[in-house]
């Protein structure tokens with residue numbers, strides 16, 4: 001089935017050599033200028049960092065042919081950068097089977113997802129049923145991801161978070177308050193459009209190591225600097241409460257050493273500002289650590305707080321900006337920053 005604008009929907013991932021073609025024009029340009037374009041609410045979504053990441057990528061020549069997001073979660077960054085034409089093509093990947101199934105279905109099976117979403121009953125009884133369900137098909141996993149993400153406190157898929165509005169639904173925010181069908185339909189159609197125009201090439205359910213290895217194997221025909229990898233791993237402190245797949249300190253260390261030794265592509269990494277992260281990355285050759293401070297609202301919360309994050313990158317050119325400060329590589333724990 002075609003979507004409303006007559007763009008034929010893509011039913012399967014593109015072969016890797018599609019990364020050599022220019023993507024077709026987008027129909028719904030206006031959608032990609034909205035601040036929220038992901039259909040998923042995601043703890044730790046990096047909406048505020050996107051302009052900073054965009055500025056860093058565009059300051060470096062050549063522009064990327066391929067953007068890969070191995071910890072995609074709500075995929076805010078990749079969707080926005082593909083929609084804005086900052087990168088030509090993208091691959092989304094996440095180890096969580098619900099998250100990966102959601103993106104694959106939104107990209108390549110959107111008509112089914114939209115129709116099924118309209119048939120869902122959004123009640124606490126259904127929330128209990130989805131929470132207990134162990135779906136085996138990709139489609140049902142996608143639906144479980146969408147349902148729980150939009151009806152659970154803070155968008156948390158796993159763990160102990162309850163339904164929005166509480167079990168008794170006495171709050172003024174009821175379980176369906178984040179389940180606006182028109183907005184979700186438009187955003188899912190937006191993902192499908194990024195896929196049908198050759199921007200989203202594929203979605204992988206994979207551990208980050210597999211993703212990095214696959215990128216090297218399948219996209220070896222691109223030059224190393226034509227690929228940018230954006231990594232947003234689980235938080236150091238809070239991740240066990242937010243994600244089913246969180247990192248221990250050994251895994252944070254494994255990622256740092258893979259980026260230092262094995263990854264030939266350009267990359268950017270975002271983290272909560274934590275001493276352990278500064279210790280892992282500051283002062284490593286060929287890497288720059290930036291301190292970014294911004295106002296942040298956690299999904300499902302009304303409160304805005306100032307949040308400190310780190311961006312680490314091997315991009316060669318770092319333009320001056322009042323959005324970040326470059327950390328002194330000799331003295332990473334010192335708050336004194338280089339201008």
Ligand SMILES: C[S@@+](CC[C@H](N)C(=O)[O-])C[C@H]1O[C@@H](n2cnc3c(N)ncnc32)[C@H](O)[C@@H]1O
Nearest residue numbers: 042045046071073074075095096207208232245
């Ligand atoms: C901080 S969130 C990413 C948020 C995302 N950047 C956004 O804007 O919504 C981290 C994600 O990493 C995924 N993850 C955790 N361990 C992983 C692993 N070993 N390999 C790949 N993904 C993993 C989690 O499922 C989660 O979706």
